[in-house]
Amino acid sequence: MRVPVPVSMLDLATVGPGESFTEALATSVELAQAAEEGGYGRVWYAEHHNMPSIASSATAVLIAHVAAHTRTIRLGAGGIMLPNHAPLVIAEQFGTLGALHPGRIDLGLGRAPGTDQTTMRALRRDVTAADTFPEDVLELQGYLRGASRVRGVSSYPRPAGEVPLFILGSSLFGATLAARLGLPYAFASHFAPAALEQACARYRAEFEPSEQLAAPYLITAMNVIADDDEQRAARQLEAVARARVALVLPPGTEYTDEQADEILASPHGERLRQMMSCRAVGTGEQAAAQVAAFAERTGADEVIVSHPSTVAADRLRSVQLLGEHLR
16 A cells, blocks of 8 residues: 655654653654655654653754754754744744755744743743734745845845745634645644644635745645554554643643543543544554545645654654555
8 A cells, every 4th residue: 555645754852751852852863764764755843842742842953953864855844833933033044954955944834832821921922923923924935035025134044945834733724824825734633633624625725826836735644653563553542642641631740541541531531532533553554544545535735644652662663664655
């Protein structure tokens, strides 16, 4: 079974139990190298803050490091949370990346803070920063193209080629904005699938061609757990679900597997189960078939997958097994 559309990977640089940040970042390099070897189209890293289990907070720095340890695969942000930053700063960061690694850098943009309200204030951002997201995207685009919208201000270094922009989202707002600006759209169905069908339909229906993109380009996201043994893959899914129970508990709360299962069986657990509803679990062959079916169901031009297994070696094996079935 070959997946008929391009497949890419979203890596959160997960820090496992008892693992150091150095070890987690080394795993990200290994995952990217395996993705490159397996024929994945790109690897993206997401900006999160104040989360001890995620090591991709300095997203541009991580991209630079992985780019230096890979050869051809595209790398980028999936995404940069633009309300946390001045567009000029992001243009300088990704212009530098584009100059260092021509033709390999992507820039996905989201408008969520990627953290909690207290941390957002620590980032020195105003609660209304997201309101100017559309204008900030255009300002950033102007800097990267050498056509600044701010009189007397340009961004340097300038990328050697285009750094393509992508709009990320989990609601109809992102779909509408991506369509209006003529940009590719990536829907975060790997954790927020509720509006998936509506968002995909709206993006395609309202798309307006742009200098960057002549026709709609839709990316949908899902979770993939592939293993040599089908039952072991199922157990990994169970472990991932238990780990996500922490999302509905006060920070630092400890719990047993039995307590996690009780929560997962409760109404609170329904939201957690829904977060993982877009998934492929099984052997490499089975996972590839499920990814292909998901691409067909959503009409995606590309599928981006997260390999969420809680053990680094399992994530690496999942990347390798799915890679054996990519076109």
